[in-house]
Amino acid sequence: MCKTAYCILIERAAKYARSQDCKLRVFFERAGKAEDRDLVAYMRILKTQGMPFDGANSAGYGSLTAEEFKDIVRGEPRGRTxxxxxxxxxxxxxxxxxxxxxxxxxxxxxxxxxxxxxxxxxxxxxxxxxxxxxxxxxxxxxxxxxxxxxxx
Structure with missing residues (x-):
């Protein structure tokens, strides 16, 4: 999964979880060592830097901050078969x-x-x-x- 799609997916799921006063835990289907590492790395970026897009260009989307990701998304993504x-x-x-x-x-x-x-x-x-x-x-x-x- 590309970084852009992953970040948008997780952010929108996190926004919905927050609107329901819930937390989010992410699971994914394992694809390979490198791909699995990438998904975990993408989450770490979201939790330390927020969305990886230009703030001015994406302002209309109401992007979550790194702190909001840390608060809403529990732990790191977990791979499953x-x-x-x-x-x-x-x-x-x-x-x-x-x-x-x-x-x-x-x-x-x-x-x-x-x-x-x-x-x-x-x-x-x-x-x-x-x-x-x-x-x-x-x-x-x-x-x-x-x-x-x-x-x-």
């Missing part, structure tokens, strides 16, 4: 989320949204850009429900 059942949930959600970014009529995406299984189903439209699913890597063909336009 594919045999861990909860890790399989992520695989089942990822493709519908990605495809829903450019085809909101995709049936599995609609089902997840309809059953409020995606973060976007719990957020008001004005918070989607800073707390919802981030689609910056995809050219979007159609607007997602609830958005005035693409949020790259």
């Amino acid at each position: 594919k045999a861990t059942p909860m890790l399989q949930i992520a695989d089942l959600y990822l493709y519908p989320m990605a495809k829903g970014g450019y085809d909101p009529s995709y049936r599995p995406y609609r089902a997840l949204m309809g059953h409020k299984r995606l973060i976007d189903a719990h957020l008001p439209p004005e918070e989607l850009a800073s707390r919802g699913i981030k689609y910056s890597c995809f050219d979007r063909i159609k607007k997602r429900p609830g958005l005035a336009g693409p949020s790259f």
